[in-house]
Amino acid sequence: MDSDYYSSSKMCWGTLGTVRPFSNFHPDRDAIAIQAALEKKDATTLTNIFTNRNNAQRQVIVQTFEELTKKDLAIAIKKATSGDLEDLLLELLMPPLQYEARRLQQAMAGLGTDEETLLEMLCTRSGKKLQEISAAYTQVYKKDLEKELKAETSGDFAKLVIALLNKESVPAGVQRDIGTLSASLNAKKADADPWIEILTSRDLSHLEKVLMGLEVETEQTVEQAVEKHFSGDVKLGLSILVQCIQAPYVYLAKRLTTMKAPIVQGIMISHCEEDLLYIRVAFKKLTGTSLYTALQSKFKGEYLQALLAICRSED
Structure with a gap:
């Protein structure tokens, strides 16, 4: 399953997961x-x-x-x-929506905010799914997710996070968006607002064209442009968002290479019924090692066996 397969696949929802309904269920x-x-x-x-x-x-x-x-x-x-x-x-x-809500809550709990986990979830979930997760968050924690995110973030990063939570698809011209983003890079200090507005309010195919056109226009990768012109949390946020637009499974595979238990467990449980097979393929291409083998080099005992059972098999 390569990148061409990703885009051309017509497989039904759920068949790309590793955990599926048990046929002889009692x-x-x-x-x-x-x-x-x-x-x-x-x-x-x-x-x-x-x-x-x-x-x-x-x-x-x-x-x-x-x-x-x-x-x-x-x-x-x-x-x-x-x-x-x-x-x-x-x-x-845990029911899936409650689990996703819990991951967001944990990312904001305690001292400091786990920006990468927030961004992982906000960048890889659709606007509709995020609204469902937001409703589950309110039901479980009796708090408004948007207000919680605002309290944990600030500045341009806060704008980005809230825009991601409320993402929607608004029709627009590809060339116009390319021009707007390119112009923002020519200013003495790059303005994050057009990046946030465009990258959170267009459909995926539109954004893929915009980013490809921007790379031709600026003669650099979009990640290089973000790295050069932005700083702090908003640079991290835009970088992850761009990665998730261009190659979401590669981004998630990169997250898995940390082999940190909360990250590995979070991604595997979140995606095991949706698209973990794609993430496994991306991991193998990225590292040269299967996820199944990589897990065995880091974890032990009964916990390892549970992770391997979710991963399912060698690639």
Whole structure:
């Protein structure tokens, strides 16, 4: 699966994920097996069930487990497991929108803001999906996501983050957008406003043409232009946004090369039912090593086995 395949693929939603619906699904059997595994602290069985059912099936298991045992499955998992494995199993139990909301909340929690995780999510999700995540955020945390983002950011970076959260597709001319962006680079100090406005309010095919035309116009890559003319958080934000417009799977693969547990776990859970196969291909092209092999060089034990189960196979 190369870049041409990415653009030409007509495959149905979900077939590019590594975790798919389990064909012989019996939630009552799973609930009973989980109950026995929890009593024995059998992480292998827990991992096997959770990573071989898609999220919709896991939600049925949660409900069935509670009906059969009168216990909360998440609480039971906390008692039976610990560390990274506990976190991963609990996150697999969360409905997708709530999980995405949690990732955003964690990126803003504590001292300092995890700008890269915020940008990863805001740049790789559609405007419609982000509005759904925003609604889930309000439901879970009783706070407005846009207000939270404004409180955690400032200046041009704040403008970019809010524009990404509210991104929409507005018709415009390709040549006009190229001219506007090129002109902004000729000023003594580059103005971020037209970049933010254009890159967050056009459809993907339009933006791809704009960025290609801008590279011809300025005789440099767009990333080089951003690096040269901007600074601080807005430079980081525009750079990541450009990468996600041009090659989102390559950007996500680069994130995975850090091999930091929160990043790896976040991306793999978020994308395992959507397009993790594409990310695996990009990772192999980028590093020369499969994601499956790379995980084994960094992680250990039951947590590694869970990650490998989500990754699924060698490339």
